[in-house]
Amino acid sequence: MNDVARAAGVSLKTVSNVLNDYEFIRPATKQKVLDAIAELGYEANLTARSLRSGKSRMLGLVLSDLSVPYYAELASRLMSIATGRGYRVLVEQSGAEAAHELSALQGPFRQLTDGLLFTPLALDAGTIAARQGTKPIVMLGEHITDPRFDLVTMKNSEAAAAITAHLLAGGRRRIAVLGAAAGDTTDSPGLRLNGYKQALEAAGVEFDPALVVQCDWRRDGGASAVVGLARSGVRFDAVFGLNDAIALGAMHELLIRGIKVPDDVAVAGFDDIDEARFASPSLTTVSPGMEEIAERSIKLLIDRIEGAEPAAGGVHVEAGFELKVRDSAP
Amino acid sequence: MNDVARAAGVSLKTVSNVLNDYEFIRPATKQKVLDAIAELGYEANLTARSLRSGKSRMLGLVLSDLSVPYYAELASRLMSIATGRGYRVLVEQSGAEAAHELSALQGPFRQLTDGLLFTPLALDAGTIAARQGTKPIVMLGEHITDPRFDLVTMKNSEAAAAITAHLLAGGRRRIAVLGAAAGDTTDSPGLRLNGYKQALEAAGVEFDPALVVQCDWRRDGGASAVVGLARSGVRFDAVFGLNDAIALGAMHELLIRGIKVPDDVAVAGFDDIDEARFASPSLTTVSPGMEEIAERSIKLLIDRIEGAEPAAGGVHVEAGFELKVRDSAP
DNA sequence: CGCCAACTCTATAACGTTGTATATCCTGTG
């Protein structure tokens, strides 16, 4: 910047002013500076700017694992949207472990970013509140529902109820739910299970805890849940995977066992990841409005970062959902 | 740091020295400083360190789109490995567009990182060489083969030949290739197509250009390629998707059309993404040693960053591969 | 006892930017 100033015959600060669109600069001066910048190929040093301003124009994104398709798709959109707003996204994988989540919340990662998009899975609201620091945080997902925080979530119960109702409307009465424990009432598993129960009740179908199978929210989780169901001899005519990965893994296992989908057993998922459309048969699922979640959460976070207003209590955003009826449960 | 120095009764620089494991520090002094740090909850400011040292301990990763499963899985592993080496990974999506790749190569993104893991898809070697700057770059993928660069690749031809040979061994003679143009000889499509041709030749089967179908490297690309094949009336008894997404999309379309996999048509892919195992039927594919690619490329890049040695010509790493025989082509 | 060399610590000056306070230049008005 010194060189530019010398080349343009102005002071250091004038160059800085040009770069920052300071109001009172004579067009001629501005042009001289811009010419010098172009000629020297000067680019402002972001680190120094960051040190001086205390801002990095980076947003932190904490999620369990980027190789999970839902998170990969979410991260991709968040990054694109942030770019449009002049921010970058720095991703941190927590592996859903409390220690990692805590270090993302407090450690160097936090220092590097102006605000956090946080998908906590292990930490509780109290711990987070105690260590949240001063920079803005927007919570993604359902693990935290404490109204003190800014929250961006999806309509878990409603969407789960809608897809369950769809299965019921198709004549299914024994709908296995994969990915929750029968007693769950919170977090994504609990909320989605609640929606399932509500839909059953609305249809006058009795809830059978034997149809609720806990498993990892991954393809192999869904597969082994089906193995477990088969082994236990429980009868079922539909499977509702609490996310698409579970549903796809379950469907895989069903087909291997010669069970026809959807003729013998209908399969439904949750998330509408890209893969769902191209599964065989294509997967009926519910799209939780990822685009809306991505846009609203970035906007909310950046508004907090740039806004003068002191966090006026938590804002709660709930994205809409859309049922995607496909071949696995027509 | 000033506060720590005051609390410990030493100079600023001594605190810095403790933090940087400077050799000549009396244990007692060191302890005093560490105590003061613990008591005050001090954490070093990374931005200032970065400004002073010229290093950010961040690696840049440029890829087309994080929502592509192969890239998501790669990014996830790269990040984990980098973390173990004390580095972070900052991801930039290029959308495979030259302008974006160029700005990742030259713009602020480059400034923020100590080195680049670059998956160019649009830029050519000359352009990159002309604008590569002074910080290390490791090329991923096959688009660039110029030996001046550090390259980490996979055995595209060999792996494609191996999987083609597997299809041939299964009695298939009319193997459609999806994802390349008949004349391709470079990049991933060309190299994999070459492997296919070599395997055909080795088996004495004639190459039929009508079996080579160009398509996007995505699920819908594979699906529409099958539509095209069916429309053109070309006979085929196997499909080799040049990546798993194509193969899965193609398989989906085949099944929709009542074509049995693998009885009527065998299907094989390339990449061994997680999804391949759980497709129905599970997808025969080739695993290109992603773990090895991730580890070697990080190591190579960090060695370049930290190494005193001036880039001693390009290092070329080729990861091994492994055939994964599953149900879609037993 | 004196002196060299190794050890331990410190004062100062950067890294490149921007905020604050201040200086200088206009322009139009009374």
Added chain:
DNA sequence: CACAGGATATACAACGTTATAGAGTTGGCG
């Protein structure tokens, strides 16, 4: 024609760290 007051540009300090050079402080050895 002086001068108020906005417009324009500048000097200086500061953000928090580390490199450099050098100042004490030991201890060993002749």
